[in-house]
Amino acid sequence: MTVRLPIVVPFSPSIDEAQAPEVPFSALDTVWFQLTGTLCNIACQHCFISCGPKENRVPMMTEATVRSYLSEAAELGVRDYYFTGGEPLLHPQFWTLAESVLAVGPLTVLSNGILIDGANAERARTLFDAARYSFDLRISLDGMSAEENDPVRGRGTFEAITRGIAELARVGLSPTITVVEHRTGMGSEQSRSQFLQFVVELGLSRPRVKFMPLLRIGREAERTHGYDSALAWYSPGPVEEALAERLLCSSSRLVTEHGVMICPILLDAPGAQLAKTLRQSMTPIALRWDACRTCVVDGLSCRT
Amino acid sequence: MSDINRYAVFGGIYNNYLALTAVLDDAERRGAQETYCLGDLGGFGPHPDRVFSILQERGVMVMQGNYDHSIGNDLEDCGCGYSDPRDNHYAALSYAYTRAKTSARWRPYLRGLPSVLRRRWDQQRVLMAHGSPRKVNEFLWESSSSDRFLSRLLDEHEADILLVTHSGIPWQRQVERNRLVVNVGAIGRPANDGRTEVWYALVTVTGGRARAELIPVAYDHLRLASEMRAEGIPEEFAITIETGWWTTCLEILPAKERARGRY
Ligand code: SF4
Ligand code: SF4
Ligand SMILES: [Fe+2]
Numbered sequence: 001m002t003v004r005l006p007i008v009v010p011f012s013p014s015i016d017e018a019q020a021p022e023v024p025f026s027a028l029d030t031v032w033f034q035l036t037g038t039l040c041n042i043a044c045q046h047c048f049i050s051c052g053p054k055e056n057r058v059p060m061m062t063e064a065t066v067r068s069y070l071s072e073a074a075e076l077g078v079r080d081y082y083f084t085g086g087e088p089l090l091h092p093q094f095w096t097l098a099e100s101v102l103a104v105g106p107l108t109v110l111s112n113g114i115l116i117d118g119a120n121a122e123r124a125r126t127l128f129d130a131a132r133y134s135f136d137l138r139i140s141l142d143g144m145s146a147e148e149n150d151p152v153r154g155r156g157t158f159e160a161i162t163r164g165i166a167e168l169a170r171v172g173l174s175p176t177i178t179v180v181e182h183r184t185g186m187g188s189e190q191s192r193s194q195f196l197q198f199v200v201e202l203g204l205s206r207p208r209v210k211f212m213p214l215l216r217i218g219r220e221a222e223r224t225h226g227y228d229s230a231l232a233w234y235s236p237g238p239v240e241e242a243l244a245e246r247l248l249c250s251s252s253r254l255v256t257e258h259g260v261m262i263c264p265i266l267l268d269a270p271g272a273q274l275a276k277t278l279r280q281s282m283t284p285i286a287l288r289w290d291a292c293r294t295c296v297v298d299g300l301s302c303r304t
Numbered sequence: 305m306s307d308i309n310r311y312a313v314f315g316g317i318y319n320n321y322l323a324l325t326a327v328l329d330d331a332e333r334r335g336a337q338e339t340y341c342l343g344d345l346g347g348f349g350p351h352p353d354r355v356f357s358i359l360q361e362r363g364v365m366v367m368q369g370n371y372d373h374s375i376g377n378d379l380e381d382c383g384c385g386y387s388d389p390r391d392n393h394y395a396a397l398s399y400a401y402t403r404a405k406t407s408a409r410w411r412p413y414l415r416g417l418p419s420v421l422r423r424r425w426d427q428q429r430v431l432m433a434h435g436s437p438r439k440v441n442e443f444l445w446e447s448s449s450s451d452r453f454l455s456r457l458l459d460e461h462e463a464d465i466l467l468v469t470h471s472g473i474p475w476q477r478q479v480e481r482n483r484l485v486v487n488v489g490a491i492g493r494p495a496n497d498g499r500t501e502v503w504y505a506l507v508t509v510t511g512g513r514a515r516a517e518l519i520p521v522a523y524d525h526l527r528l529a530s531e532m533r534a535e536g537i538p539e540e541f542a543i544t545i546e547t548g549w550w551t552t553c554l555e556i557l558p559a560k561e562r563a564r565g566r567y
Contacts, residue, residue, distance in 0.1 A: 027438075029453070077456025080448060105450030106558065128559070134447040136559040174563070189389070206562050208555065 008050045008057060011217065013271045013288035014229050020286040021239045021296070023250050028282055029079045030252035030303075031069065032264050035097070036060050036086035037257060041114055045152045045223045046142075046182050048215035048291075049267045051086045058267060059257045060086075063093050069255040070101060072278050080106040082302075084264055089115040095123055102131040108304050113139040113164030113175075114157065121167035128173060137175035138210075138304055139165055142182055144198045152182050152223075162202060169203030176208040176304050187211045213298040215265060217291050227290035233297050234287065247295055248302050249285040253278055264302055265291050309425055312336035314504035315369065315434070315469025318347020318492025319402060321354040323502045326523035327491050328362050334506055334519075340421065342469040343369025343434040345414070347492050348398035348541040350531040352406045356413070368417035369434040369470065370441045374399070375406055376414030385441035388555035395553070397538055422463075425509040431463035435470040444468050444487055446475035447560035454485045465514050467505070472496075472553070473561060474503040474518045486516045493541075494548040496557075496565040500525045501548075 013020075037059045043052035073081070081101045088094060088109050101107045116124070116139075128135045139161065143149035146158035153161070168175055177199050181187045192211065199207045216226050244250045254261040259273055260281040266272035269289055274281035287296065294300045312331030317324050331339055341364050346352050359366055368376075370383040382399040386392050406414075419440065421432040436442035437457055454477065458466055466485045473496060474489030489495055489503035501520035508515055529542040540551040549566040550557075557565070 027456075074450075074452045077450075077452045077459075079450055079453035105453065106448045128563075132447070133450065134445075134558040134560040172563075174559075192389075206554070206565075206567065 008055075008218070008268060010268050010270050011289070013269070014290050015234065015288040017286055017288065019234070019236050020288045021234045022237065023239055023244050023247055023285045023287060025282050025284050026244070026250045028073070028076050028251065028253065028278060030082065030248075031073045031078050031278065032082040032084055032252060032254040032302075033061060033066060033069070034058060034085065034254055034256040034264070034267065035066070035083045035088040035094075036090045038086055038267075039090055040086040040112070041090060042087075042112060042154045042157060044154065044219070046180060046214060046220040048218040048220050048265065050218040055086075060091060061255075061257045063097065065255075065257055066097050067100065069278065070104060074104045076278060078105060080108070082108045082110065084110045087112055087115065089120070095127070098127060098135070102127065102133055102135055106133040106136070108136040108138060110138045110140070110178075112153070112157070112161060113141070114160040116164035116167050118167055118170075121171045121173070124168065125171040125173055136304060137168065137173065138178055139168075139175045140178045140180065141165070142180050144195060152180075165199070165202050165204070169205070172205070174204045174206040174208065176210055177204075178210045178212055180212050180214060182214060187213075210304065213294055213300050215291055215294050215300070217265075218268065227293060229290055231293070233293045239287075239296075243296065246299075246301060249287075253281050265295070308508060308510045310334065310336045311425065311507045311509075312339045312504060313342065313432070313467050313486070313488045313507060314340070314491045315342035315488050316344045316347065316472055316490025316492045317341065317349075317355050318344065318490065319349030319352045319355060320347075320492040320502070320528060321349070321351065321358060322525075322528050323491045323521065323523045324355055324358055327502070327504050327521050328358070328364070330519065330521050331504070331506065336506060339364045340432060340467075341366045342432055342467065342488060343367050343417070344371040344469065344490070344492070345369070346371045346375050346402035346406060348401070348532070348537055349492055349528065350535045350537065352402045353410065356410055365421065366417055367421050367432060367434065368414070368419050368440075371399075371402070372414040372417055373419075373440065375403055376411050376417070378403070378411065383441055385435070385443065386553065386556055391553050391555050394538065394540060398541065401535070401537060425465070425507075425514065427512050428464045428509060428514055429462060430465045430467065431461055432467045434468065436468060437461040437463070437466065441470065443471040443556055444485075445471055445473065445558050445561055446477070446487070448558040451477070451479050455479050455483070458483050458485070465507070467507070474505065476505070476516045476518060482513065484514050484516060489518070491521070493544055493550075496550040496561070497548060498566065499548045500546065
């Protein structure tokens with residue numbers, strides 16, 4: 001059976017500038033690298049940026065682009081860094097780039113874990129030990145069984161992901177496991193503690209599990225449904241300080257091969273492109289997209 | 305008297321009056337001329353009222369932490385800044401205990417503590433903050449604070465020496481232009497290193513240069529643990545006191561600090 005993937009359409013803001021809540025910019029604490037663009041080794045049904053093995057509409061970052069943003073970020077006093085994709089481990093210079101970032105600050109890598117074999121786990125461990133700063137891994141797994149995980153992430157992925165996690169456990173690393181609540185009830189207290197127990201059984205000595213609400217954009221909008229634009233979740237004017245602090249857009253930016261964007265969620269929103277440099281991108285943000293509701297109302301935070 | 309100046313700086317007492325006395329004795333023995341507490345007098349230790357008279361009698365200069373702000377204003381929450389449900393559960397238990405057992409007469413004192421302290425130590429601009437200079441409950445960990453980030457904080461807040469606490473694990477770093485950042489740790493609980501001692505900082509300034517020494521101090525931790533049990537404080541906290549390993553607040557630890565602990 002061939003899976004027909006929908007053509008990805010860039011989405012435009014759905015909320016009027018004048019009506020949109022505004023998030024002030026506090027400081028550039030975090031920089032996210034869209035390291036492999038939209039290239040991934042799998043194609044999850046709920047991927048909010050519709051990544052996949054042939055998906056190159058957002059290109060992989062060149063080593064030069066990564067380095068130039070890294071040095072600008074360091075000059076600006078950035079506190080920490082994230083690699084995301086797609087699957088960051090598909091980048092041919094992944095390990096040297098990770099090492100370069102770790103010379104400057106802490107790094108968290110978001111991965112699906114499938115490419116973590118014995119050799120890569122050893123490399124990760126070596127890097128973890130050598131770096132002054134924290135080198136953290138985050139592996140996405142969407143269920144405690146193949147029956148629960150594979151329908152969204154693809155056949156055989158449960159097996160492959162848990163094997164990757166076990167390799168990390170074997171070298172003494174404890175990645176954070178992120179779980180997308182793709183079915184109702186997954187985020188309940190009972191399911192959280194079951195999941196925690198489950199990752200302990202996978203061998204993680206310091207279990208960390210992070211549940212994340214669904215983003216109803218990209219492929220997920222096809223799997224289930226998109227946002228109901230008529231829902232009034234917002235009001236104009238600056239958001240409360242506590243909320244602003246929680247939102248990524250007040251203190252982080254996403255860098256891609258093509259320039260700086262507001263956040264990793266809005267990768268397919270041309271209106272979320274800010275500038276070529278980080279310095280020029282440190283501006284207040286009007287929350288003009290339906291997806292912002294997931295951050296504001298459902299409490300999504302992309303931080304670990 | 306020489307022109308060497310010594311300052312003892314500690315934070316995070318968490319009601320641990322036994323460690324407080326031991327630290328003050330140690331600082332005195334080492335010739336500290338002034339002593340500073342960076343806040344969080346309350347926490348999971350027993351008998352919250354006992355620390356106040358010690359601090360006053362021994363002339364400690366005290367600033368406000370998130371706990372002191374919350375207890376002082378009789379707030380519902382300690383404002384510790386945890387994000388994990390389990391961490392928050394334990395934080396709520398110890399906060400409820402301290403809130404119930406702190407006499408009302410100390411509330412104005414806690415409310416009135418300064419939220420930041422600035423000093424000049426031999427031309428060095430010293431800034432003392434609880435979590436970070438920009439936020440009372442921001443955690444500054446060694447492995448998650450880049451040099452450039454610390455430099456930015458020093459620039460923005462016009463300081464040459466920055467002293468903080470709140471996170472509970474001590475570390476220090478020299479950053480660009482000989483400036484110094486020290487997290488003095490906490491004296492209320494051990495530093496997740498399998499040792500039962502607690503840590504504080506002794507800052508020495510001589511000839512316009514500052515350096516810090518992080519000092520472990522032993523105290524009667526077994527007595528503290530048994531008093532905690534007698535007060536009905538959760539067992540997890542007593543275990544930390546007895547073993548030196550954290551059993552709660554684990555989710556806020558960066559990967560490196562987490563890997564060093566037992567849990
Ligand atoms: S959700 Fe993650 S692993 Fe799945 S296709 Fe998207 S980027 Fe790849
Ligand atoms: S999606 Fe979230 S992080 Fe991005 S702009 Fe909207 S609220 Fe901010
Ligand atoms: Fe604190």
